[in-house]
Amino acid sequence: MTETTTELMTEAATATVTAARRTVDTLAIVLVIVAIWELLHRIAGETALPAPIETVFYLAHMMASARFAENAAATAEAFGFALILAYGIGLATGIWMGAHRLSGAVGEPILVAIYSLPKITLYPVVLLIFGLGISGKVAFGAMHGILPVALLTMGAIRAIPPVYLRAARTLQLSPWQTIATVLLPAALPEVFTGLRIGFTVTLLGVLLGEMFASKAGLGSMIMNAMSLAQSQEMVAVAIVLFAFAAIANAILLWIEHRLHRRV
Amino acid sequence: MTRVGLIRLAVIVALIGALELACRTGLIDHRVVIPPSEMASALATLLASGSINADIERTLGVITLVIALSIVLGFAAGVLIHALPRVREALDPFFATYYAVPIFIFYPVLIAIFGLSPMPIVLIGVATAIVAMIIATLNGLDRVPRVLIKVARVHRLGRLATALTLQLPAAAPYLFTGIKLSVSYGFIAVIAAEFILSPAGLGRDISDAYADFDNRRMYALILFLLIIATIVNAGLHALDLRFAERRSGGRP
Numbered sequence: 326m327t328e329t330t331t332e333l334m335t336e337a338a339t340a341t342v343t344a345a346r347r348t349v350d351t352l353a354i355v356l357v358i359v360a361i362w363e364l365l366h367r368i369a370g371e372t373a374l375p376a377p378i379e380t381v382f383y384l385a386h387m388m389a390s391a392r393f394a395e396n397a398a399a400t401a402e403a404f405g406f407a408l409i410l411a412y413g414i415g416l417a418t419g420i421w422m423g424a425h426r427l428s429g430a431v432g433e434p435i436l437v438a439i440y441s442l443p444k445i446t447l448y449p450v451v452l453l454i455f456g457l458g459i460s461g462k463v464a465f466g467a468m469h470g471i472l473p474v475a476l477l478t479m480g481a482i483r484a485i486p487p488v489y490l491r492a493a494r495t496l497q498l499s500p501w502q503t504i505a506t507v508l509l510p511a512a513l514p515e516v517f518t519g520l521r522i523g524f525t526v527t528l529l530g531v532l533l534g535e536m537f538a539s540k541a542g543l544g545s546m547i548m549n550a551m552s553l554a555q556s557q558e559m560v561a562v563a564i565v566l567f568a569f570a571a572i573a574n575a576i577l578l579w580i581e582h583r584l585h586r587r588v
Numbered sequence: 589m590t591r592v593g594l595i596r597l598a599v600i601v602a603l604i605g606a607l608e609l610a611c612r613t614g615l616i617d618h619r620v621v622i623p624p625s626e627m628a629s630a631l632a633t634l635l636a637s638g639s640i641n642a643d644i645e646r647t648l649g650v651i652t653l654v655i656a657l658s659i660v661l662g663f664a665a666g667v668l669i670h671a672l673p674r675v676r677e678a679l680d681p682f683f684a685t686y687y688a689v690p691i692f693i694f695y696p697v698l699i700a701i702f703g704l705s706p707m708p709i710v711l712i713g714v715a716t717a718i719v720a721m722i723i724a725t726l727n728g729l730d731r732v733p734r735v736l737i738k739v740a741r742v743h744r745l746g747r748l749a750t751a752l753t754l755q756l757p758a759a760a761p762y763l764f765t766g767i768k769l770s771v772s773y774g775f776i777a778v779i780a781a782e783f784i785l786s787p788a789g790l791g792r793d794i795s796d797a798y799a800d801f802d803n804r805r806m807y808a809l810i811l812f813l814l815i816i817a818t819i820v821n822a823g824l825h826a827l828d829l830r831f832a833e834r835r836s837g838g839r840p
Contacts, residue, residue, distance in 0.1 A: 350678030365701070373701040430592045431599060441772050441821045445780040446791070446810045449798035453620045529690045536693070536784050537795070544693070548784075551696035559697050567689045574688035 375557040384561040392546075397565075399541035403462040404531045410463065411470025411527045412520060418471065419478025419519070420504060423512075429479055440472040444530070448537055462534040462542070469530030470523040477519030481512035514584040521577040528570060622807050630808035640793065640809070647782060647790040648816075650706055654713030654774040659767055662718040666725025676726065683726075686719045695781050709781045709789075716777035717770040724766025728759030764831060768824050775817060 359377050366374045375383070387393050422429040422436075448465055455461040489511055493503045509516070535544025543562050550558035589597070604624050610616045611623035622630075634640055669676045694715070698708035732755050740750040756763075782791025790813060797806035 347677050350674060351681055354678050354682065369701045374697065427592070427595070431596045435596065435600065438818060438821060442814055442817050443776040443779040445776065445783050446794060446813045448783070449794060449806055450621065450810070452798070453803075525688045529692065532690050532693055533780060533784075536696075547693055547696050551700060551785075554700065556697065556700050559700065563693050563697065566693055570689040571685045574685055578684070 371556075372554055373556060375560060380557055380560050380564070383557040384564060387558065387561050388565070396541060396543050396546045399459075400531065400535065400543045403459050403535075403542065404466060404528055406459070406463045407466030407470065407527050407531050408524065410467035411474060411523050414467065415471040415474025415519070415523060416478055416516070418475040419516075420482060420508065422475070423479040423482025424504075424508070429483065433476070433479065436472055436476055440476065444468055445533060445537075448534065451534075452538060457538055457540075462531050462539060465534040466527045466531035470527030473526060474519045474523040477522070478512065478516050481515030481519070482508055484515065485511045514581065517577075517581050517584050521574065521581060524573065524577060525570065532566065619801075619803065622803050626804065627807040627811045630804040631811050634805065634808045635812075640790070640812075643788060643790050643793055644812075646706075646788055647778065650709055650713070650789070651775055651778045654710055654717060654778055655771050657710070657714050658717035658721055658770045658774055661714070662721025662766065662770065663725050663763070665718070666722045666729070669722065670726055670729045683719065683723050691715055692777065692780060695784065699785060704785070704787050709778055709786060712781050713774050713777040717774040720769035720773055721766040724762050724769065725759070728762030728766075729755065731762060732758040761831065761835065764828065768828065771820060771824060775820070779813065 362374070362377050366376045418432075418436075422432050444465075447468070451465045451468070452461050455464045485508065489507050490503070493507045498506065531542075532544040535542035536548050539545045543566060547559050547562050550556070550562065607616075607621070608623045608625060611618065611621055611626075669679060692712065695708060695712045698711050702708045702711070736754045736758055737750065740754055745753070778789075779791045782789035783795050784791075786792045790809060794806055794809045794813075797803075797809060
């Protein structure tokens with residue numbers, strides 16, 4: 326939808342003017358948010374919610390600290406492993422269920438049902454199995470990411486025109502060659518949507534894991550800051566995570582749009 | 589039941605059976621996972637004792653409140669934003685990013701502001717669920733065919749009559765998608781919030797049982813929440829199917 330809107334806009338003579346107006350409008354909304362923040366700060370008081378400007382200064386100061394670097398590295402490590410697992414298992418499951426009709430028909434409702442469960446309730450089980458260290462966080466993050474990747478990959482592969490597969494059979498491609506040269510390229514745009522959503526929810530899973538039980542990582546940093554009533558640190562870490570997630574999502578969305586246009 | 593349905597049932601039964609067997613034979617340590625049959629019997633005892641009734645009431649009450657607020661306010665906000673195209677254009681980038689950022693990490697900030705009460709839980713729940721409803725409302729209103737508005741004009745319908753008899757039914761499928769997402773997000777956010785930090789509630793119960801190494805209680809509570817979530821999701825799915833059937837005029 327946004328694509329067609331964008332295309333129509335480029336055709337219009339006033340495209341640049343409109344784009345500039347949109348940017349100004351979006352910035353105006355950011356200003357409104359900051360104003361509300363300032364207002365809440367005045368109402369709630371210094372200890373509950375720090376002022377926006379102070380938080381920005383604190384943020385700059387915190388980003389340079391070794392403590393932040395350590396926690397950020399811990400989260401990045403767990404997130405990296407969780408993402409590899411989520412993508413690997415998710416893609417494998419999705420390809421299998423997409424290519425094998427019966428498995429897909431049997432498995433899809435099960436996956437959908439699991440996908441919509443509040444997985445946080447299973448975290449104690451994950452902790453009992455994997456322990457409190459990094460493996461627990463990784464497992465919990467991967468648990469969140471596997472399902473959207475698998476479901477969207479499965480949908481993407483099912484939507485491939487059967488004639489592509491017939492062509493692959495005519496060319497006598499091996500199953501592996503069929504996956505690598507026919508299935509994946511044809512399904513790539515949709516699959517990439519799954520990878521983008523998987524990225525988001527895996528990050529959320531790792532952070533939830535860190536918030537509930539962990540001694541390291543940005544999630545536990547927020548919880549520690551809360552118990553010590555250091556609201557500046559809490560908000561500053563939250564902003565760093567927001568910015569990271571928003572920028573990563575924007576980049577992934579950009580790639581996704583390009584992939585969709587290519588096909 | 590269809591063949592696929594039978595196989596699915598067999599797969600689920602086999603998985604549960606395998607877990608039961610692995611626990612009974614000691615392949616899986618009793619301190620890690622208890623057999624599914626014990627989870628069920630523990631849940632039956634727990635429910636019969638009535639000791640978790642207050643927490644069930646509290647948690648389900650908060651979830652219902654969150655979902656109701658999100659749907660009503662989200663719909664209202666969606667209608668309002670749709671009427672203001674310029675505001676909507678400015679907000680679009682925020683909507684596109686909203687579910688990509690972990691909103692939930694704001695929960696501790698809300699606790700710092702409002703203290704340890706149901707308030708931060710309701711707020712984080714609404715914050716998580718409402719945007720799905722806003723986006724769905726915008727989508728739905730976008731998809732109302734222009735011709736319907738012309739029909740309304742031909743029949744000289746007022747704004748309200750147009751909205752109720754033409755626009756609302758035309759947007760209904762999208763609104764229902766929004767409701768489904770709000771229910772699911774609201775549920776997850778409330779349970780997660782209770783689980784991380786809360787004075788009471790089922791999520792808190794689970795985390796307490798975990799901390800006390802009380803596996804029977806913990807698995808009973810987890811099973812309870814999963815059953816409730818499955819029932820709610822299945823109900824919404826059934827409604828969805830029925831709406832789709834009605835839209836297609838009874839044709840499959």
